[in-house]
Amino acid sequence: xxxxxxxxxxxxxxxxxxxxxxxxxxxxxxxxxxxxxxxxxxxxxxxxxxxxxxxxxxxxxxxxxxxxxxxxxxxxxxxxxxxxxxxxxxxxxxxxxxxxxxxxxxxxxxxxxx
Amino acid sequence: xxxxxxxxxxxxxxxxxxxxxxxxxxxxxxxxxxxxxxxxxxxxxxxxxxxxxxxxxxxxxxxxxxxxxxxxxxxxxxxxxxxxxxxxxxxxxxxxxxxxxxxxxxxxxxxxxx
Numbered sequence: 001x002x003x004x005x006x007x008x009x010x011x012x013x014x015x016x017x018x019x020x021x022x023x024x025x026x027x028x029x030x031x032x033x034x035x036x037x038x039x040x041x042x043x044x045x046x047x048x049x050x051x052x053x054x055x056x057x058x059x060x061x062x063x064x065x066x067x068x069x070x071x072x073x074x075x076x077x078x079x080x081x082x083x084x085x086x087x088x089x090x091x092x093x094x095x096x097x098x099x100x101x102x103x104x105x106x107x108x109x110x111x112x113x114x
Numbered sequence: 115x116x117x118x119x120x121x122x123x124x125x126x127x128x129x130x131x132x133x134x135x136x137x138x139x140x141x142x143x144x145x146x147x148x149x150x151x152x153x154x155x156x157x158x159x160x161x162x163x164x165x166x167x168x169x170x171x172x173x174x175x176x177x178x179x180x181x182x183x184x185x186x187x188x189x190x191x192x193x194x195x196x197x198x199x200x201x202x203x204x205x206x207x208x209x210x211x212x213x214x215x216x217x218x219x220x221x222x223x224x225x226x227x228x
Binding site: 033 | 157158159206220224
């Protein structure tokens with residue numbers, strides 16, 4: 001069974017600074033995909049970024065980048081130049097090669113301070 | 115853009131009632147999912163469907179059933195609602211195939227069972 005661990009329940013970050021959200025995972029499959037989602041207080045889940053296990057480069061999408069360390073089974077999300085609108089809960093998720101579903105971590109709440 | 119619509123944002127039901135949560139997607143996706151979100155536990159899969167009339171149990175199916183009579187619609191049924199089913203329910207859809215396809219979520223239904 002796949003297991004996703006997010007060890008930071010909550011974090012504070014100053015506006016315009018960068019923040020790193022930790023995510024580790026456990027799988028025996030060599031092929032898998034890693035995802036990060038953002039959930040604002042309104043409740044919708046917004047897909048942010050994807051990293052495949054065979055991708056050679058770390059994924060980036062605008063101010064979001066994924067620090068992928070395969071040997072350590074780590075897929076940390078980095079948000080650069082934080083904005084007030086980044087305040088939300090962030091979930092790390094994974095899918096294996098034969099899975100329909102995504103398996104999610106417990107989430108990290110980020111609060112951006114002005 | 116993919117649109118996943120959940121019929122209710124908030125629902126309040128009484129213990130023992132039969133509850134229907136409806137979800138519709140407009141992108142002709144084969145896969146549809148029902149997740150439950152609870153603080154500290156992340157998202158847990160209740161049921162998913164990979165085709166019309168096809169369904170499979172997720173991680174926590176007890177107390178729930180589902181129906182998928184049409185491709186675009188996936189219903190979650192609480193046969194006899196209990197207070198421990200008070201939660202946020204999220205519907206999602208995705209294309210089939212590779213493990214790099216993200217799930218697209220609705221806005222969620224916050225269900226309270228009294």
